[in-house]
């Protein structure tokens with residue numbers, strides 16, 4: 001394969017993920033936990049545009065979609081406040097996983113050229129939705145396409161696992177078209193899981209970001225950890241009620257101690273009729289399953305109305321925020337077709 005001309009732009013739409021099941025199997029000596037999790041990619045997506053540049057190095061520009069103001073309003077935060085900054089300020093330097101992924105890619109493959117990219121964020125950060133990991137996996141695949149390196153080059157998986165535990169899942173989702181996968185080890189040992197039905201979810205992101213490392217450090221391991229087998233059995237039936245009743249997330253307890261609004265949001269989701277309501281990953285986003293895509297859209301709109309009523313009453317103190325949380329709410333389905341890379 002040949003590198004594409006420098007004028008080519010690779011465009012793709014990295015999806016978010018939800019952890020339908022997450023159990024902690026044990027603590028490891030390297031500071032990580034052995035986990036058993038089942039993740040599904042959903043159609044809540046960022047947008048990434050990458051072009052090669054003559055000079056080495058990575059230039060990254062980041063913005064929110066549809067705009068910073070609209071996302072801040074949905075979250076009920078002032079974008080200039082400390083809370084707004086902590087939720088909405090996405091790094092555009094080497095702290096961004098896209099930047100790190102492209103630098104590692106260029107080093108590893110000995111490229112003389114660099115990359116210039118534009119990342120439009122929609123997936124909340126620090127939400128347990130894997131947005132940064134998905135962006136990084138897409139960046140590796142776009143860089144490979146532009147540089148004439150096959151998408152199934154085995155070194156890409158190695159680079160992905162070095163960059164973060166969740167990145168191999170997104171690489172597999174985009175490169176080999178799986179929608180759901182079981183992830184074991186620290187998250188990098190993947191087995192695709194066939195979905196027999198589309199899952200329809202409502203996802204709510206409370207206006208708070210949680211650190212993955214902090215949530216793991218506050219977690220505890222059950223005396224009798226349950227592997228994902230029974231959950232995967234339920235998933236294979238395609239019956240959303242049975243799937244919902246086998247879901248669990250061992251990180252929910254430590255996350256809701258740090259962010260009590262998680263419990264409030266889960267309660268309001270349950271009252272609306274969503275099932276299997278739980279935290280995704282290390283949070284703070286919560287989700288529940290709905291019977292159909294239409295049902296999910298209707299419930300998402302009802303939930304959004306509840307939270308916007310809270311915002312219109314002008315509730316702003318921290319205590320009020322906890323008892324009457326605000327959240328960004330989206331109806332999202334499991335993706336049937338992975339994000340392709342278009343060349344412009």
Ligand SMILES: C[C@@](CO)(OP(=O)(O)O)[C@H](O)COP(=O)(O)OP(=O)(O)OC[C@H]1O[C@@H](n2ccc(N)nc2=O)[C@H](O)[C@@H]1O
Nearest residue numbers: 031032033128129130164165166186212213216281282283
């Ligand atoms: C919890 C999960 C569930 O899918 O997702 P998120 O909530 O982050 O989206 C993942 O395990 C997160 O994976 P990822 O976000 O890639 O984590 P990493 O960057 O590899 O690790 C961040 C930190 O989390 C802790 N960590 C991570 C993974 C793991 N299996 N055990 C851990 O103890 C470690 O302290 C590590 O330093």
Ligand SMILES: Nc1ncnc2c1ncn2[C@@H]1O[C@H](COP(=O)(O)OP(=O)(O)O)[C@@H](O)[C@H]1O
Nearest residue numbers: 095096097125126127128129130131132133135
């Ligand atoms: N491309 C990116 N998009 C969003 N956040 C990023 C990105 N790269 C690095 N970050 C940083 O990583 C943090 C967590 O990323 P995210 O994937 O949202 O976390 P998680 O899924 O673990 O909750 C963010 O708070 C942000 O500071």
